[in-house]
Amino acid sequence: MADEQARRIGVEALKALAHPLRVRIFSELTSYGPATASALAGRLGESSGSTSYHLRQLEKHGYVREDPERGNGRDRWWERVPGPIEFGEAAYDSSPGAREAGDLVEREFMDVENQRYADYWRGRAGLPEVWLRAHQTGSAALRLDPAELEELGGKVWALFEEYRGRESAGSRRVDVQFRGFPVVEKEEG
Structure with a gap:
């Protein structure tokens, strides 16, 4: 998957x-x-009718697909379409609603990421010490121009892709978050 091209998402x-x-x-x-x-509904505190409807909408636009390996006549299993998805250009399109849609999606992803980290932080006492020692948190204050920030982001995403799909004894799902953004000075904000 590391060599897969990102699928660019349009405004719609x-x-x-x-x-x-x-x-x-x-x-x-x-x-x-x-x-x-139903499983998603339980995890997200929603009705299965609601999650089913939204899954079909996500399927229509190429975000998810039915998992034929797991489904049977009664239960439909869904999976994320594999490979990277890029919607950055669509989020800055000048068509009506594009910027608002991009802002909403970005805010929701930030909320989900922040919630996952908060869940880890609350539940970390139940993890083996080896996982606590492996935990990574940090930030770096750099001085970059826009081209350098874009270059840095490309290198970080390429590194993520090197690790995607790996599995070994003792591995578990790990959430790695990366954010690179210009600091907004107090007088700008």
Whole structure:
């Protein structure tokens, strides 16, 4: 998967994702793997009818697909479409609603990421010490121009891709978050 080209999402697909529950469903399938609408409903505190509807909308726009290996006549399993998805350009499109959709999607992803870290922090006492020692948190204050920030981001994402799909004895799902953004000076904000 490391060599896979990112699939660029257009404005209409971005708008389709721009719903809080759809972002959460997409994120759940990305982090935890295939699930049924009922399982997602239980994890997200929603009705299975609601998660089923939103899964079909995500499927229509190429974010998720039915997992034929797991389904049977009664239960439909859903999985995230593999490979990187990029919607940055669509989020800055000048068409009506594009910027708002991009902002909503980005806010929801930030909320999901922050919640996952808070869940880890609350539950860390139950983890083996080897995982506590492996935990990584940090930040770096750098001085970069826009091209350098974009270059840095490309290198970080390439490194993530090197590790995607690996599994070894003792491995578990790990959430790695990266954010690179210009610091807004007090007088700018």
